[in-house]
Amino acid sequence: MRDLVLRAANLALLVLYPVAWAAPLLRAGLLPLFALDEISVLTGLQSLWRTDIVLALVVTVFALFAPYLKTIGLALVQFGLLDRRALPVLAVLGKLAMADVFLIALYVTLAKGIGIGRIETAWGLYLFTACILASLVIGMIEDRKG
Structure with missing residues (x-):
């Protein structure tokens, strides 16, 4: 039964x-009086692909x-x-994905600290983070089954 739940949870992530990629991660605006643009x-x-191809490539890999x-x-x-021997490689992929959530959180913190404009987190950031964390937990449980 537990295996069935883990499989279903993992397939749900697909x-x-x-x-989560299309959902708004945050809302940003230059001035408090104007509407906020949603960023996914x-x-x-x-x-990024229009302005910085190297960073876009890195974020595409992570996200x-x-x-x-x-x-x-x-x-x-x-x-x-x-083969189950692939699990360590999959764990590394999960850590790379978590790095993307960290980068987003860092950008939000920096933007709020500078105080120019307004940034609000949106539901997509929580969904994206939950997907990454669920994947990490599912991977750890799978790894322990050994």
Whole structure:
């Protein structure tokens, strides 16, 4: 029963990640009187690709590829299609994905500290963080099953 729940939770992440990528991470505005623009992982990446290709590539790996590849790899392990010896590599992918959440939190903290404009966190940041943390927990449980 526990294995079934873990498999279902991991497969749910394959749907929840794209939702989290499109969901608003934060709302930002230059002045308190004007409307706030919503920023998602995808809109942030679109902007980065136009201005800083190297940073865009790094963030794309952290935000999109690392968590999704880890989730797919973990599903393959859970269904016996990938050897359990791949779990340490999948754990590294999970840590890379967590680095992205850290970077977003750092940017929000810096922007608030500078005091120019306004930044509010939105529900997508919590969903994205929950997906990453759920993936890490599922991976740790899978690893302990050994």
